[in-house]
Amino acid sequence: MTRTVTITDNMTGKQVECPVLEGTCGPPVINTKSLYKELGMFTFDPGFVTTASCRSAVTYLDGEKGVLLHRGYPIEQLAEQSTFLEVVYLLIHGELPTRKQMDEWAHAIKMHMMTHEHISRFYSAYRYDAHPMSIMAGVANAIASYYHDRTDIWDPDNRLITARRIIAKMPNVASKCYRYASGLPFVYPDNARSYVENFMYMTFSWPTEEYTPSAAAVRALDLLFILHADHEQNASTSTVRLAGSSEANPFACIAAGITTLWGKSHGGANEAVVRMLEEIGSTSNIPKYVARAKDRKDPFRLMGFGHRVYKNYDPRAKIIRKACHDLLEEEKLNQPLFEIAMELERIALEDEYFIKRKLYPNVDFYSGLIYQALRIPTSMFTVMFALARSAGWVAQWMELMKDRDFRIGRPRQLYIGRQTRDYVPIEER
Numbered sequence: 001m002t003r004t005v006t007i008t009d010n011m012t013g014k015q016v017e018c019p020v021l022e023g024t025c026g027p028p029v030i031n032t033k034s035l036y037k038e039l040g041m042f043t044f045d046p047g048f049v050t051t052a053s054c055r056s057a058v059t060y061l062d063g064e065k066g067v068l069l070h071r072g073y074p075i076e077q078l079a080e081q082s083t084f085l086e087v088v089y090l091l092i093h094g095e096l097p098t099r100k101q102m103d104e105w106a107h108a109i110k111m112h113m114m115t116h117e118h119i120s121r122f123y124s125a126y127r128y129d130a131h132p133m134s135i136m137a138g139v140a141n142a143i144a145s146y147y148h149d150r151t152d153i154w155d156p157d158n159r160l161i162t163a164r165r166i167i168a169k170m171p172n173v174a175s176k177c178y179r180y181a182s183g184l185p186f187v188y189p190d191n192a193r194s195y196v197e198n199f200m201y202m203t204f205s206w207p208t209e210e211y212t213p214s215a216a217a218v219r220a221l222d223l224l225f226i227l228h229a230d231h232e233q234n235a236s237t238s239t240v241r242l243a244g245s246s247e248a249n250p251f252a253c254i255a256a257g258i259t260t261l262w263g264k265s266h267g268g269a270n271e272a273v274v275r276m277l278e279e280i281g282s283t284s285n286i287p288k289y290v291a292r293a294k295d296r297k298d299p300f301r302l303m304g305f306g307h308r309v310y311k312n313y314d315p316r317a318k319i320i321r322k323a324c325h326d327l328l329e330e331e332k333l334n335q336p337l338f339e340i341a342m343e344l345e346r347i348a349l350e351d352e353y354f355i356k357r358k359l360y361p362n363v364d365f366y367s368g369l370i371y372q373a374l375r376i377p378t379s380m381f382t383v384m385f386a387l388a389r390s391a392g393w394v395a396q397w398m399e400l401m402k403d404r405d406f407r408i409g410r411p412r413q414l415y416i417g418r419q420t421r422d423y424v425p426i427e428e429r
């Protein structure tokens with residue numbers, strides 16, 4: 001028997017039977033497509049709190065249990081045993097690669113790492129102190145113009161080449177955002193290096209010196225990239241899908257995702273966390289800030305706390321917290337903010353306000369501390385997130401383009417403006 005949900009309009013007595021769709025995990029969803037036709041009504045769900053916007057087989061998360069799976073693989077296993085580049089392959093292709101597939105994939109990515117030389121000139125249009133996220137979004141969009149006529153978004157092979165280009169060029173684009181602001185010359189990728197090491201090389205090396213980052217630093221960054229690679233239908237991913245649904249150029253879709261990620265409720269939180277911890281300054285000040293976060297009249301919120309979907313400890317935060325601790329120990333780094341962060345977490349998690357609202361540290365609470373330990377400037381933190389999240393954006397865009405329900409995204413609204421009225425000439429107003 002097909003499961004349905006009957007919706008009744010108690011004013012008219014009219015009914016509509018909506019089919020219930022079952023996924024492989026998670027709550028079933030009600031297909032409300034016939035609602036408007038049958039009842040003349042839309043659904044209302046600001047913030048899309050209970051709306052499934054698409055079918056997807058890429059990432060599953062259970063916010064109540066704190067579970068995150070990419071293509072079925074738990075994030076804890078990927079974090080422990082995989083690499084970022086392998087996770088990107090998994091997200092895009094749906095399966096883990098064989099050794100041969102992995103070698104071909106890594107080689108193909110290396111072959112696409114360069115950007116057109118003119119792209120480098122594009123950076124100089126930005127003010128010397130421009131926020132790197134602004135530069136990144138602009139440059140990603142500019143790259144769209146280099147491939148526009150050559151990109152057939154309806155051809156699967158073409159989509160795969162586009163995916164490789166995006167994954168390969170993001171470290172290059174991101175590194176230049178940093179170097180432009182620092183007045184350092186741009187560095188070409190070095191194919192002898194791994195994906196993450198190449199990013200660090202392009203970002204931090206000096207033309208006058210040999211550069212080899214520590215293995216612990218490369219590992220820590222690779223781990224952070226894995227943990228940020230994809231996260232279901234979040235705000236930036238939904239933006240990429242919406243842009244993609246209009247058949248826009250894929251680089252332009254990624255630029256739209258970067259723009260959405262920038263906000264401090266989303267990816268910008270990693271930057272905001274470190275700024276907040278610096279402002280708190282000492283563990284003795286924590287109670288004052290916790291009190292402010294609880295005060296409804298105060299707009300201050302604990303950055304890196306709370307999540308739309310996780311009502312349990314964010315599994316990514318658990319992994320990052322440990323990685324942060326290990327990196328600081330291994331590299332013998334002094335990170336006073338880590339101490340403040342841990343104490344803040346302890347106090348908040350014992351506080352009735354946070355317990356009642358199920359507010360736990362999220363992925364961004366500790367990630368900035370690792371970036372800081374790696375000497376990545378605070379304004380670059382969200383760029384790091386965008387670099388990694390490009391993997392998820394691409395995978396979700398590719399899935400969208402072959403969705404049997406593909407059509408332009410076009411939400412409806414509850415109109416609360418003026419009804420029809422006559423235009424009044426300016427002299428008579």
Ligand code: CMC
Binds near residue numbers: 293309357359362
């Ligand atoms: N500090 C203090 N109170 C909070 C916080 C916080 N960080 N987050 C939520 N609340 C309270 C909120 O005031 C509300 O209280 P009440 O029920 O009394 O009105 C309740 O908890 C529910 O919050 P909400 O605003 O309805 O939750 P939301 O799902 O709309 O927002 C969020 C989720 C992530 C935007 C929000 O928790 C927040 O602003 N957190 C801080 C920013 C942050 O860390 N963002 C990163 C998110 S994870 C990475 C990513 O997505 O990129």
